[in-house]
Amino acid sequence: MNHIDINKLTSNFPLVRDLVDLKEVVWFNPKVTTTDQGLPYVGLTQDDVIDAQARLQRFAPYLAKAFPETAVTQGIIESEVVDIPKMKVALEKRYNTSISGQLRLKKDSHLPISGSIKARGGIYEVLTHAEKLAINAGLLSTDDNYEKLFSDKFREFFSQYSIAVGSTGNLGMSIGIMSAKLGFSVSVHMSADARQWKKDKLRSHGVNVVEYEQDYSIAVEEGRKEAEKDPNCFFIDDENSKTLFLGYAVAGLRLKRQFEEQGVRVDSEHPLFVYLPCGVGGGPGGVAFGLKLAFGDAVHCLFAEPTHSPCMLLGVYTQLHEGISVQEIGIDNVTAADGLAVGRASGFVGRAMERLIDGYYTIDDQELYDLLSLLNKEEGIKLEPSALAGMAGAVHVTQAKDYLQGLSLDSQKMQNATHLVWATGGGMVPADEMQKYLAQGK
Numbered sequence: 001m002n003h004i005d006i007n008k009l010t011s012n013f014p015l016v017r018d019l020v021d022l023k024e025v026v027w028f029n030p031k032v033t034t035t036d037q038g039l040p041y042v043g044l045t046q047d048d049v050i051d052a053q054a055r056l057q058r059f060a061p062y063l064a065k066a067f068p069e070t071a072v073t074q075g076i077i078e079s080e081v082v083d084i085p086k087m088k089v090a091l092e093k094r095y096n097t098s099i100s101g102q103l104r105l106k107k108d109s110h111l112p113i114s115g116s117i118k119a120r121g122g123i124y125e126v127l128t129h130a131e132k133l134a135i136n137a138g139l140l141s142t143d144d145n146y147e148k149l150f151s152d153k154f155r156e157f158f159s160q161y162s163i164a165v166g167s168t169g170n171l172g173m174s175i176g177i178m179s180a181k182l183g184f185s186v187s188v189h190m191s192a193d194a195r196q197w198k199k200d201k202l203r204s205h206g207v208n209v210v211e212y213e214q215d216y217s218i219a220v221e222e223g224r225k226e227a228e229k230d231p232n233c234f235f236i237d238d239e240n241s242k243t244l245f246l247g248y249a250v251a252g253l254r255l256k257r258q259f260e261e262q263g264v265r266v267d268s269e270h271p272l273f274v275y276l277p278c279g280v281g282g283g284p285g286g287v288a289f290g291l292k293l294a295f296g297d298a299v300h301c302l303f304a305e306p307t308h309s310p311c312m313l314l315g316v317y318t319q320l321h322e323g324i325s326v327q328e329i330g331i332d333n334v335t336a337a338d339g340l341a342v343g344r345a346s347g348f349v350g351r352a353m354e355r356l357i358d359g360y361y362t363i364d365d366q367e368l369y370d371l372l373s374l375l376n377k378e379e380g381i382k383l384e385p386s387a388l389a390g391m392a393g394a395v396h397v398t399q400a401k402d403y404l405q406g407l408s409l410d411s412q413k414m415q416n417a418t419h420l421v422w423a424t425g426g427g428m429v430p431a432d433e434m435q436k437y438l439a440q441g442k
């Protein structure tokens, strides 16, 4: 553990004091630049995202077969965008403020296969690995119909190889279920926050679940060590993977098409604000990258974290990135938002995206529960606690007069705004677990 001089840190970075005190913090990054200036620092391009999209298209016939629930979308794993007008009114009342523009929800919570945003990146990385192995072995070409992967021959082929990952739950679900379906031998190293039902579900799919009493960083570290011992084992590195990141980024182009179909305009007169719950950063970072490529300067992304796990805000704000953890400033990293229970952010994502993310804020656990039950009451939509982190975003943005003025967004333009809350998980939470979540809300 590094030695962090907290007094020195707070004198240079006064907001750290509020983070330590577990207060809800909103920070707009003064170093944000235009999309043109910021994108080159990411180190990945539009072509990389188009390539990822094409790979998912190649696998679509396989997925439609292997997971019949994806047959309705021809094997494309995508979620709906819905209007949540009653929730908007309820938020205005709750926070005693008005929100200009429309409030919408991106329901990654209800993505097929694993019921969370991890069905984007996690599944994509497993498919990428499988494709590479099969092509190198001369068993597959990119012109083939990938339906053929759904066979004993391929399952047998993949069974020579293994995959490992460290996770707080949802990444393990996506990678575990996908890998096992293809025939891989797969180990998921689960941190203490991981819910029992997720472990049970994985075991029922034949996944080897390794449990830790420590947090996410330890689970990742141990998973990595375990994988290094076996040359046939591929370790999926949530903290640094560009492949995961690209899997998430495909969401940008997809959302652009969905908005076109729904007649939702996004341009300089019709700004789009997107609120993304952030754990280690790959999910929200990759999605934000895709959104910037798709919508340019018309889209504004904000990351949301629990007050007990503000790793990305801390890393970007202090510029220490992965060189600092929340534990090192005395925060426990214990939160009801298990998908966001990460103490040290991805340095890759923090650096790649810091010029393109407008702001970061934290939210209290009780607030997550209250919003969870409010959304259920107003709209009949059930999410897991992590997925509510974005729900406070529109309130923060509407109240940030200086920030909006800096963007030249007057009240007329704000009337045309779309606020998109990225709902990242919850669709597969068992009914009895959901009742417990709902009961926590006031």
Ligand SMILES: *Cc1c(COP(=O)(O)O)cnc(C)c1O
Pocket (backbone or CB within 6 Å): 116, 117, 118, 170, 171, 277, 278, 279, 280, 281, 282, 283, 284, 339, 340, 342, 384, 386, 387, 424, 425, 426
């Ligand atoms: C993993 C996860 C996130 C955040 O993704 P990161 O890549 O860890 O930043 C958000 N919400 C839920 C429900 C998740 O499982």
